[in-house]
Amino acid sequence: MMRNDPIKHVFIWPAVLVVLAISIFPLIYSFTTSFLSYRLIPPIPPRVVWLGNYVSLLQEPRFWNAIFTTTMIAFIAVGLQYVIGFGVALALNARIPGERLFRVALLLPMLLAPVAVALVARMIFNPTMGPLNQLLSMFGLANLPFLTNGHWALACIIAVEIWQWTPFIILMMLAGLQTLPEDVYEAAELENASAWQQFWGITFPMMLPISAAVVFIRLIESYKIMDTVFVMTGGGPGVDTETLTLFAYQEGFKKFNLGYTSALSFLFLIAITIIGVTYLALLRPHLEKRR
């Protein structure tokens, strides 16, 4: 088929139209809605407020609290996921006994639905009937306010995130480790390099591109956390664990404040873009060295 064969339009345009209809149009619609004061409940006729919704949001302490909470969850959870995940991947790559069993068992949490994991976690952390506090009582220790104190609740959410998503890091890092060339390690051993030196001199730098990609994916996903928080704490106590997506849900689907929620979604998009671009800019010099 020639490159300028008109038949290509028959194949391309339906796909373009579908993408426009299901992706671009809602985006444009929600962008225009973000400049309106538009509520479904109680029904108020849409009114143009230009940047009013954005200004209100930027002056809203609850918005900044949600940004802070989401950032805390994302950075702490992903940081720990990376360290633990990389460590476990190294262990599995070293062909320890029972490695296959560990590999399957460690991947299981990732396969569960986050809402189910959150429900189980809510039961485990239940202050009065949860097994964790009962265990503490057995040892004569005081019960801990797992989900009723802001700091503890945040820590519990981060723990659940780590438990569920570390397997993803293990999977990706293990795949990366298995592609590393053996001869480099053989050469290092001939030079009497210790395991620690081999890690920092060979493994870590060679794994940097895949590490950057994995952390980037997890960071973006963590910023979108919703179901775990919704089930475990509902954003409480107060708004101590309210994330950006939960805040948007409350505004959009509880109060049906559509203009405000659209503005919130676009601010969320801007925040994620800034974080993503900064992250890639910081890593670029290190990644370019590897080329």
Next chain:
Amino acid sequence: MLRRTFLMLTTSLAMACTVSQANAACSPDYSGVTLTVASQTGPYIASALKLGADEWTKKTCGKVNVVEFPWSELYPKIVTSLTGSDATFDLVSFAPAWLPDFVSFLSEMPKEMQSGKDWDDVEPAYRERLMVWEGKIYSQSMDGDVHTYTYRTDLFSDPKEKDAFKAKYGYDLAPPKTWKQYLDIAEFFQRPDKGLWGTAEAFRRGGQQFWFFFSHAAAYTNNPNYPGAMFFDPETMDAQINNPGWVKGLEEYIRASKLGPPNALNFSFGEVNAAVAGGQVAESIGWGDTGVIAADPKQSKISGKVGSAILPGSDEIWNAKTKKWDKFASVLPTPFMAFGGWQIAVPKVGKNQQAAWDFVKTLTSPEVSGQAAITGGTGVNPYRKSHTANLQLWSKNFSPEEAKEYLGAQADSINAKNVALDMRLPGYFSYTEVVEIELGKALAGQTTPQAALDAVAKEWNRLTDEFGRAKQLAAYRAAMGLPPKN
């Protein structure tokens, strides 16, 4: 040939008889009709709807499909369906507070259902107030909800406890008349080393928490000298939630949180019921389910020892007009119609409206609703006169003494002169969300009661302005049973 024709005729006749007999059993005949009802996740309310559905199917041959959503999801699901004008649901079950948001999408109850023996049997608090919106009936109560007081009769009648209590507080141990007495009793029975705590209330955000707070505050803010001014000034629509009456209510609510089982801050109403039925607490407040569950030997450790009473009150109530405390000659009981009981309505866009209203009739009939009310776990509490009049009906779960107290507390609360109605206002979720957030902060000690309620009042006033003060004022007055303002 003749024989064959005769045989065919006989068979046709027999079949016709069978069909006509089947149809005769369906009265009215709704065979082939399937109604879809939106409900919160069972067993509460959903099981009552299923009970009604079984009866309706037996009677009319129609079918009912109960679609369940978690409590927090029910409002958005119904709103999305109603505002999208899709006919997903033939019936919706909901909180009375949501009626102002739904009313423009609902069909009016047929006039023939608004009279007769069954109609008059519904308690006036529901029939004349909660089911009415701007003079019209759009929904039917299928549950009665008023907060009452529950206590352990074994502890309250123990002579040792009575003597010790009197020696410490200077008055007799008995169901409290005031909230101060309620807190004294809770403090007296706070014995963690013996696995006994004072009281249980809901304190968790999203766990029916703010209704418990409203019950405390109602005693100090629902002033009969200035009716309808509990939540807003009915003349100006200025928020009242930060006045001294509300602050006193919040201070006592916070105090109650410290006299409950460990981590009571995580309690929703479900945990309250578990604590009461488990014998962990001496007293509690909540909906009628608490008494039914606590009396049920299958679910409770304190069966046979369950006492009930009307909520405590106060002899001084804040007057929002004069901005002073009004003193009354005696304690004025101010039971709070928290939530107000589930209602059921038929959306305008529904394709089976006649059948849907017929289902409502069966579901809320004295017989079917009476069965639901005495069945623990249906979430249905008395809302008909016949529910509380028939002691025999309740003998299944309660001892005669328990039944007398329980039904007495229910009837006295619903019919109390100064009964406080729950807030019903367009944009209800926007108003209550900020209450939940600030209550969470106040309960955790992150802010003072006054500061928390000041923040709520500020947001309420902002919301009222955003939604239109005049429109909100008109709706609020309608909800409080006040005439329109000229």
